Amino acid sequence: MSIVVDGLHKRFGSTVALDGMTFAVRPGLVTGFVGPNGAGKSTTMRVILGLDAADAGTALVDDTPYRSLRRPLRHLGSLLDAAALQPSRTARNHLLWLAHSQGLDGTRVDEVLALTGLTSVARRRAGGYSLGMRQRLGLAAALLGDPPTVMLDEPFNGMDPDGIIWLRGFLRSLAAEGRAVLVSSHLMGELQDTAHHLVVVGRGRVLADGRVSDLVAEHSSLEQAYLTLTRGAVEFSTREDVR
Numbered sequence: 001m002s003i004v005v006d007g008l009h010k011r012f013g014s015t016v017a018l019d020g021m022t023f024a025v026r027p028g029l030v031t032g033f034v035g036p037n038g039a040g041k042s043t044t045m046r047v048i049l050g051l052d053a054a055d056a057g058t059a060l061v062d063d064t065p066y067r068s069l070r071r072p073l074r075h076l077g078s079l080l081d082a083a084a085l086q087p088s089r090t091a092r093n094h095l096l097w098l099a100h101s102q103g104l105d106g107t108r109v110d111e112v113l114a115l116t117g118l119t120s121v122a123r124r125r126a127g128g129y130s131l132g133m134r135q136r137l138g139l140a141a142a143l144l145g146d147p148p149t150v151m152l153d154e155p156f157n158g159m160d161p162d163g164i165i166w167l168r169g170f171l172r173s174l175a176a177e178g179r180a181v182l183v184s185s186h187l188m189g190e191l192q193d194t195a196h197h198l199v200v201v202g203r204g205r206v207l208a209d210g211r212v213s214d215l216v217a218e219h220s221s222l223e224q225a226y227l228t229l230t231r232g233a234v235e236f237s238t239r240e241d242v243r
């Protein structure tokens, strides 16, 4: 397994962010990671990357805690926050800087720029990029180490319809190459067409972990599956079923 999360617990003061989060991400599949606002998706990803420490439980990447990996970007590429870049650097220089700081070969920079459709704008300052372009740049950074596993937090955000169609195909192609792809999203329509597998979470724990085709067959659509499975796990809602 590429990523194995086992019994994660995490509190922020009196807020329980993770309450026994447990799942695994498999190679060759796009795994959607979905749940209401505050369900614990970003916290889980931060714990996997060692950016937050869990109070209990383990998160392993290729059987190892991420922070103990000697060349982490060769194991797991991640995109957590598309805004996290130095605005005065060009996209190409941003990637070159990242590659060098991580001990990676800079020759891959032009490759990932091409893969993410950024070649023609690679010499523009990243500070002038739209959110959709920043998402592509974050994706390029995630792929720098040619990792077998990719983890993306809401990569569809800010993408225009062309970008969404492109990203759907791109995530599928990464999985077809044998990579494990974990992608969080609130866009069920996108995931129905993109993900093979779905981990549905609420209030810091897994509510369902199964194949998208099974969930769709059982609930008529992924959106319906999501609404049914997360009933009762939403903190703020105008939905009638959670009153």
Ligand SMILES: Nc1ncnc2c1ncn2[C@@H]1O[C@H](COP(=O)(O)OP(=O)(O)OP(=O)(O)O)[C@@H](O)[C@H]1O
Residues within 6 Å of the ligand: 012, 015, 016, 017, 035, 036, 037, 038, 039, 040, 041, 042, 043, 044
């Ligand atoms: N640094 C922090 N300090 C305090 N509380 C936090 C912190 N990070 C997360 N939380 C809380 O932990 C819970 C889980 O948040 P998290 O961001 O992981 O959820 P999420 O599923 O990613 O939500 P969203 O879909 O809105 O991005 C929420 O109640 C959130 O307010």
